[in-house]
Amino acid sequence: MSFTICSWCSRNYYPALDFCLPSWYQNSGASRITLHLYDSCEGKDANDTWFLNAVHRCKLMRDAVREAAGTKLLLLDADCIVMKELSAGFSETKPIGVARWPRINMGVLFLNMTLDWPFVEFFDKFVERLMAECDRLKKRGGKWSDPPDQAVLHEMLHEREGDIEKLDAAAWNYCTAIPVAKERIAKHGRDMKILHLRIRSTDMKAFRGLSL
């Protein structure tokens, strides 16, 4: 079964990509990998910079969905290690597969676009709502409790709950910090398909000399 892995990466995340990308072509079974590379946008302050980059990334995501019409697409964060073959993540009946429910994590999203579902409209709406949410937050001083892209997608996926395949988070999006990743793999590695290292752009030195 053929599918594409699609990811986004700013220059800051190249150490994550160096570490994770080989596992994608070695283990995933994908027939294609598409990497979108971009330079980080600079805003007026840290929050503004974050908003600009989040919107930019989500626009790239939307464009990728438009281009991949009729195929199977896995949207994957650059800090994810693929441990096993991933084709079973695509449901044959439900258009979107997410690991982690009810609190979703947008780092791993399976889109089965061979199914008839308004993917393009959904992601157009997602970007539109994200931009509105960022504007709203900016007016209120720019502070947020949940990252706005994640919060907006969370809300939209919950509105469509009947169309969502809920995958087991321990297998499909096992989130961990790097310092404890090794012991987590030793304990739960047998079931893991995707290990999400969830690292900040400012912490990339954690990859130096790392072996898992």
Added chain:
Amino acid sequence: MTFIISTTASAGYRSVLDYCLPSWYKNSGASRIDIHLYDNRRGFGLTWQYLDNIITRCERMRDAVHDANGRKLLLMDCDCLVLRNLAEGFSNSRPISVAHWPEINMGVLFFNMELNWPFDEFIDEFVDKATRRCRMLMQVSPRKVKQHSTDQVIMIELLLARETAVHKLDGKIWNYRYSVRTTKTELDKYKAEMRVLHLRVRTTKPEFFPRLPL
């Protein structure tokens, strides 16, 4: 300026990707990298597999060209190391840029698809002819196939027939062909300007690709 790099890699070439791919996202300036992956099909010996891989590779190249409609596309072999920004490889007046004229090497092909030129027809003709040639060789004389005697000769033939559409790049800079006889002194001589170092890893021996003193 934004452009796409597209490559193909069979299962045997994953270690070559490990070596070369980081140089692409770090140095090329590309806004997107597409890696088309496929498994080697088994059976009928190494030469049959070699030909079968060429057919798959050509088909993936065609998909890449069709997908890139209206953008700048660099088709590059996965055993190429990128040393510098590659945006200048695209000509603004000629649709295709290649190195090593007239003995063109198709490992590095710049397609400026922002220009009005029949790219789809060109790649369709190429894939059609290359596939037919491979299938003929599979049946007739697979033991006599020499490397580069298949898709490469078709590409050369098609480009020579369209010379006015081709921008000729300096081979030493844009597609430096590495060989086991290349010395460090020679590499150093061109290193300051070199943009693409083509390692030319043998299909049958990807595990022997060189660890370069760069």
